[in-house]
Amino acid sequence: MPLGLLALVAVGVHAAADSVDDRLRWVIDQLDAALDGVFADFEFTRAWVDAVGSVERTHAARGLAFLWELAVDVTVALPALGYLEESERAPLINPKWTWSAQLLRLRQRPTPMRVIRPVATGVFAVAGAYAIARMVESSLYLALRSGIVPDGINGPVARIAALGAMVLVLASLGWRAVLRALQHADQLCEERGKKKGGALTAGLIGSALALPLALAAAIDTPWWSFFR
Amino acid sequence: MFVQAKSGLLNLFGALLCLWAAAYHTPVGALLRVVSAKVLGQRSSARPLLSYYSGGVWDVQRQEMNIESTPDVPDPQQLAAVPPGPALGRALFLTWGKLPYEQRRPGVALITRYGLQPSAFEQPGLGPDAATQLVDRCKLDLGSEDAAVLAFFAGFDLARYAAERTTAEGYPLTLERLAMRLPPDAAPALDNASQALLLTTAYGLSWPVPAGTRVTSPFGWRDHPLLGRKQLHTGVDLSVPEGSDVHATAAGTVTRVSEDAMNGKLVIIDHGRGVTTAYCHNSAFRVRVGQLVKEGDVVAASGNTGRSTGPHVHYQLELGHQPVDPLLFKGKDTRVALELPPPHPVSKKKPDPLKDAFDKASVPGTD
Incomplete structure (x- = not known):
């Protein structure tokens, strides 16, 4: 899981980074x-003008997108590995860490990380489920x-299956990813909250990296296309 | 107990779907596939890491990692051998001619579907026109030239499916968008379609200055007139009086308007499908960044700015980010006079580098 x-x-x-x-x-x-x-004005830097051409600029853009994706993978996706079902967690932790307690703290003591991480993860989960359904x-x-079903039916069958896959992925994994993001954010904010202002700055860089990508994913995921 | 087991099975299935998609849809997945293939001593089907950001279009998708992501532009001899005709037809004729037999099947099926003769596609005199006719007809059914060209290489049904789904998403029917609806094993067909469309745009280019304008320095390796060393000249130098109009050679978006001591006043236009053109050493700009231009629009006034020995336009063409000789795509109506400065006489005297540099620098209208 x-x-x-x-x-x-x-x-x-990745869908967002793309x-x-x-x-x-x-x-x-x-x-x-x-x-x-600037470089063309000085003899010793003049060669750099020709050194960076269209190929290099394209590689740089894609390389940056790749690094950005990796950074968000590390800060937002990787913590998902710490996910445990409620039944598995119960004997390990105290009541302070139940889902309901975390949701209560989100409402009472909102921090950038507590708000942004679950929202961004939710958007990534929908974008991911849509990309999976498309595949x-x-x-x-x-x-x-190849003749398994009559021509004309294969399209609707594939579309229904895709919609089913999207619903299945969101129903089985999507909400868990969001809860895990909230749990991770909550734990970090509680730990950092012991210092003054610590909770507000906790995970700020990761959130700042994730937010624009989440926005791009939200704009570029036409999940309603299955109904058209 | 039964409900729990069933839900566990669905969760497992959902997780497996996610892992499958991550392996085939993300660069990190590709990296892991390459590593596991290396460990197991097998061949990996992963694309180069950075080509996962292009939608799989306008880049070669060769089946190995660590291959430079470069466009699949044919060599100049192949390009020069393509018979005259409409741009689309020439591009299809060239791409089709290079295909192995098994990759021609979807094309043959499409030709038959529209009642044309496959043999016409083999003949230089008929091929380009027949290919244009085919795509024009198919375009009416599929809604765009990109979809019709995709049908030629991937099959009509698959292209129609991709076009329908892309329309449902509300996006234009460009190859980038259509590619997102194709399964991973459609990559070779996508390669061929992207090359054909890239060449279509390139063959449709006009010329930035009046027909018959003298070419003072062609594309290729040369002794640089100012630097005095071998350097690839990445475009052609066209000798025109200062202040002449410089025209966009196709419709596109202006992506760069800048000035530096090397290129002088420079304009770059992105024509889409991996084709860009650049116009250097101008005296004045007539466009701004982000502006949409049509073919023939004046983008600059020519000049002698930057590292230049006289008034001229340095016209550069890039296909898939690689500079290619613009004379190979000079347009069917353009007459270009290739008039190069005479070669320096071979002297038996001891070479004088200072004098040579002075002589080279005095060739007007080059950079």
Whole structure:
């Protein structure tokens, strides 16, 4: 189960990173244009102008997207490995750490991490489930084309199966990923909260990295397409 | 007990789906597949890490990691051998001609579907026109040129399915979007379609300056006139008077408007499908970043800015991020006069580097 959670969030994070690399490329193009203006003015840096071409800029954009994805994987997806079912957790921990106690603390003492991490994880889970459903749909469509079902039916069958896969993934893993994110955020905020202001700054970098990607995933996931 | 077991089984199935998708859909999964294939001594089907960010389009998807992600641009001899005709037809004719027999099946099925003769596609005189006719007809059924070209290489049914699902998502029917609806094993067909579309855009390019303009320095390795060392000249130098209009060679988006001491005033236009053009050494800009331009729009006034020996336009064409010779894609109506400066006479005297550099620098209209 924890591995499945990790994979689900990682697929969602990649779907988001895949949609931002073009925007990164644009930023790098503008940065390169500004730097070329400076480098070309000095003899010893002049060679650098030609050194960075279109290939390098594209690689840089995709490399940055990859690093961004890795960073969010580490900060948001990897903690999913610590997931335990309620029944497994009960003997290990005190009542302070039940789901309901955590939700209560989120309401009473909201911090950036307590708010952003579960929301971002939820968005990544939906984006991941959609990407998985799309893979199921196309693979099934191709497999069914070889005469298993009559032509004209294979499309709707593949779509229904994809929708089923999306619902299954969200119902079995999606909500668990969100709860685990809340649990991780809650634990970290409680630990850091012992110092003054610690809870507010806990996990801030990870949250700052995850938030734009989550936004990109939310914009670029047309999950309703299965109904059209 | 039974309900618990059933729910456990569904959870397991859900987790396995996630792991399968992560292995085939993410670069980290690809990395793990490569490592496990190496450990087991098998061949990995993973693409290069960074090609997981291109939608699998405009990059080669060769079946090995660590291969540089470069575009599959044919060599100049192949490009030059393509018979004249419509841009789309020439691109399809060239891509089709390189395919092994088994990869031609979807194309043959499509040709038959539209009542055309497969033999016409083999003949240089007929091939480009026949291919254009085929795609034009298929386009009416599938809704876009990209979908029709995909049908040629991946099969009509698969392309129609991808087009329907992409439409349902509310996205335009571009190859990048269609690719997202294809299963992982459609990668070779996607490769061929992306090459054909990239070449279609490239063959459709016009010329940035009037027909017959003198080429003062062609594309290729040369002794740099100012630096005095061998360097790849990544475009062609077109000799025009200062202040001449420089035209966009196809519709696109201006991605860069900048100035530096090397390229002078520079404009770069992204035409989509992995094709970009650059226009250097201008005296004034006529566009701004992000602006949409049409073919023939004036993007700059030519000049002599940056590292340049005289007024000229350095026109550069990149296909899939690789510079290629623009003269191979100079457009069917353009007459280009290739008039190079005479070679330096071979002298038996001891070479004088200072004098040589001065002589080279005095060739006007190059960079």
